[in-house]
Amino acid sequence: GAGVSQTPSNKVTEKGKYVELRCDPISGHTALYWYRQSLGQGPEFLIYFQGTGAADDSGLPNDRFFAVRPEGSVSTLKIQRTERGDSAVYLCASSSQAFGGGELFFGEGSRLTVL
Amino acid sequence: ILNVEQSPQSLHVQEGDSTNFTCSFPSSNFYALHWYRWETAKSPEALFVMTLNGDEKKKGRISATLNTKEGYSYLYIKGSQPEDSATYLCASSTFNDYKLSFGAGTTVTVRA
Numbered sequence: 001g002a003g004v005s006q007t008p009s010n011k012v013t014e015k016g017k018y019v020e021l022r023c024d025p026i027s028g029h030t031a032l033y034w035y036r037q038s039l040g041q042g043p044e045f046l047i048y049f050q051g052t053g054a055a056d057d058s059g060l061p062n063d064r065f066f067a068v069r070p071e072g073s074v075s076t077l078k079i080q081r082t083e084r085g086d087s088a089v090y091l092c093a094s095s096s097q098a099f100g101g102g103e104l105f106f107g108e109g110s111r112l113t114v115l
Numbered sequence: 116i117l118n119v120e121q122s123p124q125s126l127h128v129q130e131g132d133s134t135n136f137t138c139s140f141p142s143s144n145f146y147a148l149h150w151y152r153w154e155t156a157k158s159p160e161a162l163f164v165m166t167l168n169g170d171e172k173k174k175g176r177i178s179a180t181l182n183t184k185e186g187y188s189y190l191y192i193k194g195s196q197p198e199d200s201a202t203y204l205c206a207s208s209t210f211n212d213y214k215l216s217f218g219a220g221t222t223v224t225v226r227a
Contacts, residue, residue, distance in 0.1 A: 004158065033214070042204060042217035043159075045116065056214060059116075091159070103149065103161035104215065 002026075006092050006107035013082055014115050021077040021110045025094030032075050033104060034067060035091040043091055049075060050098050082114045117141050119207050121218035128195045128225050135191040136221040138205035142186035149215060150179055150190055151204040159204060162190075195225045 005024040013019055025032050030051050035043035045059040052072045060066070064082075069075040079086055089111050093104035119140045128134045140148065147166050153159040163172045168183040176193045192199055202222045206215035 035217075040219065042119070042121075042206075042219040045214050045216070048214055059214075093159075103164050104151075104159075105161070106151075106158040108156070108158045 004092055004094055004105050004107035006090075006110050008110055009108060010111045010113075012113045012115065015082060015084060017082050017114075019079045019082055019112060021079075021090050021092075021112070023075045023077070023092030023094075023107060025073065025075070025092070026096075026105055027073075029094035029096050029105070030072065031095040031098050032069060033093045033095075034075070034077050035093065036088045037091060037109075038088045046077070046090075079112075082112075084114050087112055087114045117207050117209065117212070117216035119205060119216050119218040121203075121205055121221050123221060124219065125222040125224070128192075128199075128223060130195060130197060130225055130227050132195055133191065133193045134195060134223065135189050136203065136223075138188045138190070138207075138218055140186050140188070140205070140207035140216075141209070142183055144209040144211055145183045145186070146208045146210045146213070148181055148183075148188050149206045150188070151206070152201045153204060153220070154201040162203075190221075192223070195223075197225050197227055199223060200225045 032049040034046040037043045048056040049069045064080045067077045089109040091109045093106045150162040151159040165181040170181045178191045202220040204220045206217040
């Protein structure tokens, strides 16, 4: 596709459930980022992929969060045993330049609501 | 994670008026400063990527300046239009931490 695609756009789940959020980056972009925006705050870094490997996962809040990018393209953010505090907009972005060298192209985000 | 601050948090502007707002960031080991515009129900869109002290960039009625020595950037909107209503995010990175750290944004509402 022409831009970064994220699915689902909205997800409502119950506390304790498992959730997967998908990101399809711009074709050819090797760098992929996940950010999370909670109400009233700026986007918070979660994880950065360069190709298939997670180059930096220091932003993942705890071991309930995990992300993969097995073929260096589509990425999935996985959240186990969701908590109400996980409610946020999860943003994915890709870039043609590695290691923060260029602008990020964002998707529209996946809004997660944990009841 | 860098401490990036934006002010004001929100502002209302009459159509046709000009406005500006600020982003402050750590000046030590500065690498890049990004501005993004985020309209409701859309994806954040890059406005500017700036790296050089004293740099000024312009896109239509929107322009930005950068002072890396003192750690601030201004975004200016000239002759505001309703379509300028959005949240404007700035983000900074350093040479030893490439990932962008975002401010909380300035939400601009242009009244017709």
